[in-house]
Amino acid sequence: MLRLVTLDVTNTLLKFSRPPGEQYAAIGQLYGLNANPKKLSEAFRIIFKKHEKEVPFYGASSIGWQNWWLNVVADTFRKADCPADDDTLKKVGYHLNKHFSHGGAYELIDGSIPLLTRLQSKSLKIGAVSNFDERLDSILIQLGIKHYFDFVLTSYSLNCAKPDPKIFNKALELAGNKIKPSEALHIGDDIHCDYLGARECGWQSILVSKNVRDLCQENGLKPDASSMFISLREVLPILDDSTVPKDIRT
Known part of the structure; x- marks a missing residue:
């Protein structure tokens, strides 16, 4: 019996209203x-991954999300x-921190x-x-969907990120009512953080991505x-249908 559904946020429920480079x-x-907006978008992808690896969880246990993003902006x-x-880069960074704190920087994905x-x-x-910083609550409110959720759990608040089992276990704890992993479903767009991460914790999971076939091919899945x-x-x-789909790994 399905009792809990959790959803990833970025690129599952919402996306940037314009590419980051343009903004x-x-x-x-x-x-x-x-x-150049295209160069900025390319640089952003590289720099984001670099800082995510070097200072994880948006600096939750160290410099804090504001400084984390200031560094990302400058390096981008x-x-x-x-x-x-x-x-000048610091001024731009402060402005972008405020800009991406508002719902106008994002839009809901169809469906x-x-x-x-x-x-x-x-x-x-x-x-x-979601692997997100502490601004997520406010953004969900501004986009008009916060009221759907019983709880919002971010990597910043927990100091760990999907696919770490800690974040899925914390979700069960926040849901209450002694929900078992097999009674929980996670929906997301990332094949590792969302789809496989949830399954490795005994959850059901659903992958939603326009690139499903490519993702499967790249990761040896059917x-x-x-x-x-x-x-x-x-x-x-x-x-x-609350049944657990079969294990599809090859």
């Missing part, structure tokens, strides 16, 4: 920086070949509201479990029509 470039221009502009002094509404109608416990979908709307009929 960085627009704010940078306010401070006299003329950076530098890598995108946009010269600027440290003071988010129908999915959340269906889950709520089934009287399930619903949680958001595509499974019962637990892998290209859109949230495709998930709706599956919610009436």
Whole structure:
């Protein structure tokens, strides 16, 4: 019996309203920086992964998320070949921290509201479990979906990230009612952090990504029509089936 459903947030329920590089470039221009948006987007992907590895969980146990993002912003502009002094980069960083604290920097992915509404109608416990910093609560409120969730759990608050079992175990604890792993379902777009991470903790899981086949091929998995979908709307009929899909690893 399904009693708990948790959802990843970034690229599952919401996405950037414009590519990060475009938003960085627009704010940078306010401070006299003329950076190429495409170069910024490419640089952002590289720098984000670098800082995520070197200072995990957005600096939760060290420099804090504000300083973590200030460093990401500065290094992103530098890598995108946009010269600027440290003071200017810090000002841009503070502005971008505020910018990405507001709902306007994001938009809901198609199918988010129908999915959340269906889950709520089934009287399930619903949680958001995301590798995100402490701004997530406010962003969900501004996007009009915070009320769907019984709890919001971030990697920043717990100082660990998916696919660490600690975050899935904490979700069970927050849900209460002694819910077992086999009674929980996690939905997300990342094959390691969401799909396999949940299954390795005894949960059910669903992968939602436009690149399902490519992800399976890259990770030695067989595509499974019962637990892998290209859109949230495709998930709706599956919610009436609470059985655990078979292990699809090769």
